[in-house]
Amino acid sequence: MPLESTIEPTPGQFYMVQTGSTLDPLLKRPFSYFRKTPETIQFLYAVKGKGTVQMKALKPGVEIQIIGPLGKGYPNPTRGHTPLLIAGGIGVASLFPLAERLRGKACFIYGAQCRNDLIFLDQMEGLGCELLTCTDDCSVGRGGKVTDILSSLLDSSKSGPYVLYSCGPKPMLSAVAEIAASRNMKGFASLEENMACGFGACMGCAVKTTRGYKRVCKEGPVFPIREIVW
């Protein structure tokens, strides 16, 4: 969509997007910042519920309200650490701009249920990072989970130490967190939670952390992965 805003988003930040013009859905929906050109902002989304169905039906030229960029994005990798990005399914939307920034310096593990769900694969291949893919049904890449690839990479690799950046379904993130904890690794996870406002007022998106409840929209969506209480 075209954009007048000049505020530069950081990978991992998000926007609240109005999906239609009626009162149902009532609330804006959070979408990760995916790509930006000087005049447009792009979101990558899966059509899942009422909001995204409406969004898909929006005609070019229709005016909608968006708020953003919001929240805290992915911090830069610390010196001497290789960034290792782990995306599950549509979680790729949030990690893509980070990979685009890091390019050859990063290693990217990307998994989904099947070939059709590994969206944007061609563009990912063009980025120049080391790309490892997997699907649950073995249709592309290795069979199995991103965490299987992660574990074997960590077992074999001599190019560490790594810092992890992950985004995907909650079970995947908690499995990554477990690996990070057992190997005493640094890492970050981008979380998703139902949100009403997106800018810190409703307290609806709070998640439990080792430092108490934190708002996904304000203190997150990117958290140090080992701070989350899963």
Place this chain on the structure above:
Amino acid sequence: MDLSVNIGTLTLKNPVMTASGTFGYGEEYAEFLDLNLLGGIVAKGISRKPMEGNPAPRICETPCGMMNAIGLQNVGLKHFLAKKLPYLRQYDTKLIVNILGNSIPEYVKLAQALDQAGVDGIELNVSCPNVKRGGISFGTDRRSLAKLVSAVKVSVTSSVVITKLSPNVSSIPDFAKIAEDAGSDAISLINTIPALSIDTETWRPKLANVTGGLSGPAIKPIALRMVWEASRAVKIPVIGIGGILNTSDAVEFLLAGASAVQVGTGNFLNPHTTTEIIGGLSAYMERKNLRTIRDIIGKFQVP
């Protein structure tokens, strides 16, 4: 054009306030709008000790509405007085603080501390559906409500006391009258309506708390009916709350008898909702050739 309204001894520059729990302590909204424009800010509910709130998920959306079970997460009285109050005090708007407790002495202590700190008003939360003790148990029991309101009223010197009524009672006029008789300077209504939403894939509730409070335009007609009933039952000012998203919604509540309104869920969908309504009310007055907005309060004409 005169947009000012009176809530007890308080004069608000316009009838548009924010509803407790939807505006935090103002900070998040200052990025979007000039808080000085508001008739009043109702700060998020404060308890004596900080409360951490309920587990996630805390909110879900329902047709034309949303459900929440935040669980009154708040910073507690001490932190509020030290950090949030000075922040809110920078603004030229009336400050009302919503309070909640598990016992009458707890409400009284909170009210006294805030009264001494000079807040303009205290809103008694006796209607939160999402915590186990306190809250709604005061709002749905006639004797407890009467006792609570009078205990708070005699313990404060200058703050206006507003009782926020629960919609979860058999008779709104009765409870409005109880609050008035016990000395409440005003009443505000409605709080959210206890509700349930089920995930048909997992067969589990959509909220970790199982039930939550329904808000948004879905409840507006119910709120409007209750505000109308309450305003006919009492002489004290009534503050209308429930699904207000735009000027015409606010006007409806004023016509039904509300002296002011609070915008809640509307702030979430559009952080500018309050200021857009304030602008819209001026335009409405001009169009209707009104000198003061007070001229429409309760002017609802029943055929």
